Amino acid sequence: MSTRRLQPVVLGGDIGAYSLARAFHEAYGVRSVVVSGQSTGLVRHSRILTHVAEPRIDEPDAIVARLRAIADQHPDADLVAVASADWLVRALVEQRDRLEDRYTIPYVGADLLHRLTDKEEFGALCAELGIAHPTTVVHDVAAGAEPDTSGLTFPVIAKAASTAAYHDVEFAGKKKVFLVDSRAELVELLGRVRDAGYTGAFVVQDYIPGDDSGMRILTCYSDANGKVRFSSFGHVLLEEHAPGALGNPAGIITGTQHEVVEQARRLLEHVGWTGVANFDLKYDPRDGRYVFFELNPRLGRSNYYVTGTGANPVKFYVHEHVRGLDPDPRAVLGAETPLTAEGELTTEHLYTVLPGTLLRRYLVDPALRSRTRRLQLARRASNPLWYRKETDPRRVAYLLVSQLNQFRKYARHFPVAASRALAWKGE
Structure with a gap:
């Protein structure tokens, strides 16, 4: 059992990242190092964390370099790296071999991560185990064909199968989840997503009523x-x-x-x-x-x-x-x-x-x-x-x-x- 000082490092600058830093502070009285692309009001002027800006946080090599530089500043500590977004967790997991000599990375392996965070794979697993999951159509955005919505009733929910891959694209009106009222609106949306450069799958699901x-x-x-x-x-x-x-x-x-x-x-x-x-x-x-x-x-x-x-x-x-x-x-x-x-x-x-x-x-x-x-x-x-x-x-x-x-x-x-x-x- 280690008795060295604990030093958490949190990737992300949103309310989830601040909440993680607060949780570590409440539990252990430690100041987390929070790494994000830029300083935000959520982490600025905080007395429970140290903020580090990494403008290239979208690049795995930059994340690794930044984390190793932080580790060099804390040679006497047990370092644990966590993240507040799926794409940042993916970066930590995929770069584990370059980090785990310095950091504890408390996440699953890459294969299981990719399988369970892919909405298509997750839906298939729910079906296999008899767990309730919305009626789902998986559309290959890159293929360019129109989606098969014959088994669905509009309105429907549409979202990227991989939130990590979706993070890398930008287009007007981008949302995490879309409520789509008609087939024509869905076709138009998928066209915009494809034009933005997203090449993964999009999940179109039965809309569960209610607020x-x-x-x-x-x-x-x-x-x-x-x-x-x-x-x-x-x-x-x-x-x-x-x-x-x-x-x-x-x-x-x-x-x-x-x-x-x-x-x-x-x-x-x-x-x-x-x-x-x-x-x-x-x-x-x-x-x-x-x-x-x-x-x-x-x-x-x-x-x-x-x-x-x-x-x-x-x-x-x-x-x-x-x-x-x-x-x-x-x-x-x-x-x-x-x-x-x-x-x-x-x-x-x-x-x-x-x-x-x-x-x-x-x-x-x-x-x-x-x-x-x-x-x-x-x-x-x-x-x-x-x-x-x-x-x-x-x-x-x-x-x-x-x-x-x-x-x-x-x-x-x-x-x-x-x-x-x-x-x-x-x-």
């Missing part, structure tokens, strides 16, 4: 033997709707859903997954099933929904991968952490990146709105960006302005009337 509150999130941790040891389930209240962040949770209430955890356990243990897996799901009101959309090979952008409960997930990385200990959840998280015998977190806690009044404005279900308010009043709520250790007045000013801007962003990209229409359509 954002139908979404669910699940984070699991599997040990080095592929056994799921910990899970945290969340009910999404509202998602982000600005184009660059579309589909990311903006509000989550944690809870339990054993049936969903067992399905995820069956999938992860079937393939021998290790480390963190983060699933996106949606409740289908037509048949009462929870439908699995995709697997992310990392702690997600909204990873603080787990940390905020007191069950800090980065401790699993350090406990097992850095210190070489068995990741028993109670040993990792503390004996008082409320867990089931199977390691399912039972704490009810509210995570949000929005002002409370804005979040509640979008909640149509009175019971859900009341539950959200109750957690806020009971101080069982957290926003990852508001941290008492962050005392620089420039950062506080930035966060105040940023929170006020959320009202403007939602009014522009997702008016309350549009939210109500989605809710009514899902009834």
Whole structure:
């Protein structure tokens, strides 16, 4: 067991990267080194991290060179490298041979990573194991032919099969996920994607009715033997709707859903997954099933929904991968952490990146709105960006302005009337 100083290095500059740095600071009192393409308000003027700009972060060679230079500055530390986006995780995994002499890289091998993060492969695995997954058509963008939508009913969801490959292309109107109302609109979209240079597959899926509150999130941790040891389930209240962040949770209430955890356990243990897996799901009101959309090979952008409960997930990385200990959840998280015998977190806690009044404005279900308010009043709520250790007045000013801007962003990209229409359509 190592007793050297811990030094986390986080790739990425979004709210997920900041949340990871905060999680390491809460758990171990350490300042993470956060590496991103440029300084953003999310990491600027922070007292819990050191920011390093790497303008060529899209290039694997530049990432390796930067990480090795950082390692040279911390010769007395146990270094662990994590990332806040799939494409950055892919870079760490694919360059593991050039980094693991200096760093712990707590992710699965490249073959399994590529297989499970490809939406086509993930859908095939769900079908094999009898796990609910949307009716799906996989279209070869580079081939140029029109997609076969004979088995689908519009509107449909369209998204890149590989988010890592999709990251490398740019075009007008680019989104993470598209809601497409007609076949003509889909053909036009796929043409723009092809013209932008994307050569992978695009996934076209059955649209599960209902508003954002139908979404669910699940984070699991599997040990080095592929056994799921910990899970945290969340009910999404509202998602982000600005184009660059579309589909990311903006509000989550944690809870339990054993049936969903067992399905995820069956999938992860079937393939021998290790480390963190983060699933996106949606409740289908037509048949009462929870439908699995995709697997992310990392702690997600909204990873603080787990940390905020007191069950800090980065401790699993350090406990097992850095210190070489068995990741028993109670040993990792503390004996008082409320867990089931199977390691399912039972704490009810509210995570949000929005002002409370804005979040509640979008909640149509009175019971859900009341539950959200109750957690806020009971101080069982957290926003990852508001941290008492962050005392620089420039950062506080930035966060105040940023929170006020959320009202403007939602009014522009997702008016309350549009939210109500989605809710009514899902009834």
